[in-house]
Amino acid sequence: MATPISTIIAAARVTLLETTARFWTDAELLEICVDGCKDLWKKIIDLGFDHFVTIDETNVSMAASTVALSGVPADLFRIRTIEPRTLNASNPGLIFKPRSLTHPDFVQAKVLSAVEPRTRVIYYAVVNAGAPVGAPSIRCAPTVSAAVPLAVAYIPVLGTLTAVSNNPIPGESDKALKHYTIAFARAKQRADRAPDPEHISIYATEARNLLIALTPRSEQEPETVVGLFEGPGSASGDY
Numbered sequence: 001m002a003t004p005i006s007t008i009i010a011a012a013r014v015t016l017l018e019t020t021a022r023f024w025t026d027a028e029l030l031e032i033c034v035d036g037c038k039d040l041w042k043k044i045i046d047l048g049f050d051h052f053v054t055i056d057e058t059n060v061s062m063a064a065s066t067v068a069l070s071g072v073p074a075d076l077f078r079i080r081t082i083e084p085r086t087l088n089a090s091n092p093g094l095i096f097k098p099r100s101l102t103h104p105d106f107v108q109a110k111v112l113s114a115v116e117p118r119t120r121v122i123y124y125a126v127v128n129a130g131a132p133v134g135a136p137s138i139r140c141a142p143t144v145s146a147a148v149p150l151a152v153a154y155i156p157v158l159g160t161l162t163a164v165s166n167n168p169i170p171g172e173s174d175k176a177l178k179h180y181t182i183a184f185a186r187a188k189q190r191a192d193r194a195p196d197p198e199h200i201s202i203y204a205t206e207a208r209n210l211l212i213a214l215t216p217r218s219e220q221e222p223e224t225v226v227g228l229f230e231g232p233g234s235a236s237g238d239y
Contacts, residue, residue: 002166003174005033009163011174012181024185026163034161036180040169040207045078045155049217051170052155053080060150062122062140065114069124069138075131075156079138082124084117085149093119094148101125101139109141117144131157171214176206 009029013019044051059071060082082096094117099106106123123141130136158168167174183199190196216223 002168004163005030005037005161005165005167005177006163008167008174008177009033009181012178012185015178015182016185024188028188029181029185030163032184033177033181035184036177036203037161037167037169038158039180040173040176040210041158043207043211044169044171044214047211047215049215050080050153050155051214051217053153054156055151055153057085057151060152062117062144062148062150064145064147065143067110067139067141067143069140069150072135072138073131073152073154073156074135075159076135076152076154077131077157078155079126080153080155082138082150082152085151091117091148094122095120096122096124096140096150099123099125101127106141112142114143114145117146117148120144132159169210171210173206173210176203176210179203179206 009026010019012029012033013021013024016024018024041052054073054075056071056073059073060069061071062069079098084091084094097105103123103125106125109123120142122144125139126136127139128134128136161168167177169177179199179202183195183203186196186199187193
């Protein structure tokens with residue numbers, strides 16, 4: 001069961017020899033612990049194993065003759081996939097592929113007339129800051145002649161965390177967050193205001209071990225690597 005952030009802060013206070021707030025307020029330690037959650041979140045999302053993925057099958061759509069998707073979630077940080085909400089039914093063969101705004105595929109697709117949303121490739125480009133600043137804009141080309149409801153799998157930002165929130169970081173991360181909190185709390189006592197080197201070292205070790213433990217997410221089949229000229233239908237087997 002996930003641990004409340006308040007419990008991690010309480011454990012940090014024991015090591016700080018201050019179980020009752022005097023030198024460090026609860027608000028200070030909460031801010032530090034949340035920063036630790038965000039630091040681990042950044043490391044974990046780059047593993048590529050979808051620990052934080054949300055799938056929106058309700059809000060996002062591509063309206064007819066419109067260059068940007070509507071209903072993009074405000075907490076969207078990184079897109080994993082975009083696809084029609086109803087696969088192989090209303091929109092058979094419709095595929096969404098990422099491209100930059102200046103990629104030749106996107107530039108050429110922009111000048112096309114609206115296309116029927118089936119057996120086509122629609123290119124999309126994610127622009128603007130994105131969460132937590134605000135929802136990004138997702139531009140598409142070519143436009144379509146009929147509206148397409150979409151399912152978007154994406155990585156959201158962590159959002160607001162409070163003392164009563166559960167630790168959102170998977171993989172038995174409580175110890176890492178405890179030492180992150182201690183390290184940066186003790187910076188308040190140091191003349192150089194740097195985090196405590198012993199505890200930041202423990203945090204770094206715990207973070208590294210956490211990333212190892214979170215990879216892979218399944219051991220049902222051995223991992224394989226795709227060769228440069230291999231792919232579906234090749235003689236290499238798995239890909």
